[in-house]
Amino acid sequence: MITYLEAIREAQARALADDPRVYIYGQDVGSFGGAFKATKNLAQEFPGRVLDAPISEDAMVGSAIGAAIEGMRPIIEMQFADFSTVGFNQIVNHAATLHWRTNVPCPITIRLPSGGTAGAGPFHSQSMEALYAHYPGLIVMTPATVEDAYSMLLDAVAIDDPVIFCEHKYLYYHLKAEALPTEAMPTGKARIARAGRDATIVTYSAMLHESLACAEELALEGWEIEVIDLRTIKPLDTDTVLASVARTGRLLAVGEAFPWGGVTAEVVARVATEGFGLLDAPPMRLNAKDTPVPYHPNLWGTHRPTAKTISARMRDLLRLLGKDEG
Amino acid sequence: MLQATAAPSPLTNPAFSQTYFAAYRWMLLARLLEEKIASLYRGGKITGGVFLGRGQEALSVAVGLALRAGDVFAPLIRDQAGRLAFGESLLDCTRTYMGSRLGPMRGRDGNVHRGRPREGMFAMISHLGAMIPAVAGALLARRFRGITGTVGATCLGDGATSTGAFHEGLNMAAVEKLPLVLVVANNQYAYSTPNARQFACADLVDKAAGYGVTGHRLDATDLETCLRVLHKAVADARDGGGPQLVVASLLRLAGHGEHDDSHYIDERLRESRLGLDCLKVAEQRLLAEGWADAAALRGVEINAQRQIDEAVATTLREAAPDPNEEDWCALATRHLSEASHAE
Ligand SMILES: Cc1ncc(C[n+]2csc(CCOP(=O)(O)OP(=O)(O)O)c2C)c(N)n1
Ligand SMILES: [Mg+2]
Numbered sequence: 181m182i183t184y185l186e187a188i189r190e191a192q193a194r195a196l197a198d199d200p201r202v203y204i205y206g207q208d209v210g211s212f213g214g215a216f217k218a219t220k221n222l223a224q225e226f227p228g229r230v231l232d233a234p235i236s237e238d239a240m241v242g243s244a245i246g247a248a249i250e251g252m253r254p255i256i257e258m259q260f261a262d263f264s265t266v267g268f269n270q271i272v273n274h275a276a277t278l279h280w281r282t283n284v285p286c287p288i289t290i291r292l293p294s295g296g297t298a299g300a301g302p303f304h305s306q307s308m309e310a311l312y313a314h315y316p317g318l319i320v321m322t323p324a325t326v327e328d329a330y331s332m333l334l335d336a337v338a339i340d341d342p343v344i345f346c347e348h349k350y351l352y353y354h355l356k357a358e359a360l361p362t363e364a365m366p367t368g369k370a371r372i373a374r375a376g377r378d379a380t381i382v383t384y385s386a387m388l389h390e391s392l393a394c395a396e397e398l399a400l401e402g403w404e405i406e407v408i409d410l411r412t413i414k415p416l417d418t419d420t421v422l423a424s425v426a427r428t429g430r431l432l433a434v435g436e437a438f439p440w441g442g443v444t445a446e447v448v449a450r451v452a453t454e455g456f457g458l459l460d461a462p463p464m465r466l467n468a469k470d471t472p473v474p475y476h477p478n479l480w481g482t483h484r485p486t487a488k489t490i491s492a493r494m495r496d497l498l499r500l501l502g503k504d505e506g
Numbered sequence: 507m508l509q510a511t512a513a514p515s516p517l518t519n520p521a522f523s524q525t526y527f528a529a530y531r532w533m534l535l536a537r538l539l540e541e542k543i544a545s546l547y548r549g550g551k552i553t554g555g556v557f558l559g560r561g562q563e564a565l566s567v568a569v570g571l572a573l574r575a576g577d578v579f580a581p582l583i584r585d586q587a588g589r590l591a592f593g594e595s596l597l598d599c600t601r602t603y604m605g606s607r608l609g610p611m612r613g614r615d616g617n618v619h620r621g622r623p624r625e626g627m628f629a630m631i632s633h634l635g636a637m638i639p640a641v642a643g644a645l646l647a648r649r650f651r652g653i654t655g656t657v658g659a660t661c662l663g664d665g666a667t668s669t670g671a672f673h674e675g676l677n678m679a680a681v682e683k684l685p686l687v688l689v690v691a692n693n694q695y696a697y698s699t700p701n702a703r704q705f706a707c708a709d710l711v712d713k714a715a716g717y718g719v720t721g722h723r724l725d726a727t728d729l730e731t732c733l734r735v736l737h738k739a740v741a742d743a744r745d746g747g748g749p750q751l752v753v754a755s756l757l758r759l760a761g762h763g764e765h766d767d768s769h770y771i772d773e774r775l776r777e778s779r780l781g782l783d784c785l786k787v788a789e790q791r792l793l794a795e796g797w798a799d800a801a802a803l804r805g806v807e808i809n810a811q812r813q814i815d816e817a818v819a820t821t822l823r824e825a826a827p828d829p830n831e832e833d834w835c836a837l838a839t840r841h842l843s844e845a846s847h848a849e
Binding site: 207208210211212215232234235236238260262263265266298299300301302303304439440466467468469470471472474475476477478479481482483 | 552553554555605611613614615616617619631632633634635665666668669670671696697698699703704705770826827828829832834835836843844845849
């Protein structure tokens, strides 16, 4: 068995082994193996290529951009996604604009240990994907499975653009797979994680698992819910989403990030503008609440969507416009 | 109106022995409180992280004691002793760690991320260095408001000196000649990262010259040194001497957090002077000077333990936050909140 976190470690090991241009830079990533052990033993296995960084996120990203211009393929580990705000300027203004301005690509990968866990509080829990997706010039990956954590990270390193790799801390240890994948869906394609015909949930990252649990629960009531895992939120695979809504007529977009704007709003906007006629009911969304992420597990558990609250919202959606015969 | 009051020097005899003993009491209280917090964490009563200031109590308490009511203090992760000496209650600590609604953070933020800004104690965010410009801003505001004679102090680690916020905050404080005391606890590591991977100057205090501020260097395993140096730095800032950069050498005698066994700390450092436990050193001094006898120390410990047990028992009886009663509104301007339809 291999965990989501081990898959991330294995992908980096393989990237280092396969491509001499790859190096890893981040706080405590060296002999310590990283705060979460995502680089365990890599400094020992690849001497000189896995370097401890000072607490200088701006310089970590800025230096990666310079190295990329010189032909390297840096992987930057933020200790927590939340601290990437300190490197925000370099990411959104420098890395994201480089190719567009100069025709020189910027192949850097920035790993963001993202999302909430119990007791982590407002500064070790954030989901920042929408912030980065807002900027032209960045690719934003949000793997929800062990297989995707592995194959998408390898893709991130290979891609000629800056990739923000949002790996979810909640999935690190308890999400497991039999083995690493030998083949993968292409980047940019969403996946139908569960087929259905009554309604579509579009989601990504840790919320995939809450959504699948919701589909499981509603199946007991006779509903067949289709669940789509976006995999990358930028680019967003609108075709797969529209095709699903064409089959089900109902849409609920679910995310763990703050409610204003964001991925779920983007999904709803695209379906409303490009697929309005496919809808049998108004599209819905469910996100975290509009406050910082709270510390106490009781508050945190209510702040984020869960299988229970997704199911409640889904029942509302199914009741709309007479599909409640279930 | 905030106005600090002048006090006679606590660092000359006969008051010195009392100051020293008082400092020791705060240090011991902090040490025992943190040990209790760690055991609550191991017992599953605290979720998330626990960060201890073990080995850093002498430095921290000296900061808290050098400040007065009316000053601003922005403590960081290893400042339990300084918080207590500055006036934070034990309940503020236990309630925040256990997420009680009755604590200053109301279960919204936890562990070391606590404070009472209105009472001069800022509540740190995690992002290292971020408190420096905030304290500088408070001092700037006092200048605007005509408040004189107060200072602001903030603590940080060796690692936090690598942040842009450290550079920007210290530089702007220097430009404005603000009464800011920046206390760097150089415990030789930032999490697992040794100083050699953090900065390349021979001594962090060398940075003071670059910013045009006064630098102080000290061995923070010795309480008297801490009390004297912090007293001077704070007094100089108060007297118009501008920002003071205090760089203290010591070792963290705990993991980065309680999840961490700190196996990466060099044995030679542990065995060096830096590895001395400031609490033990202070205790030996108290006994050697005859400022306290074994019975008095025992009394201090019993009293500390009783206060801690009381605070913990009180907190454990308090209800956990109820999400149905929680006010899910992040704004002070309530009518502009979108909470009712954004989710
Ligand atoms: C901007 C930022 N980046 C990363 C972190 C994660 N982090 C928390 S504590 C820490 C090490 C701090 O070391 P130091 O400043 O020396 O303080 P010490 O823990 O040694 O007291 C790191 C890297 C953070 N809090 N803020
Ligand atoms: Mg340190």
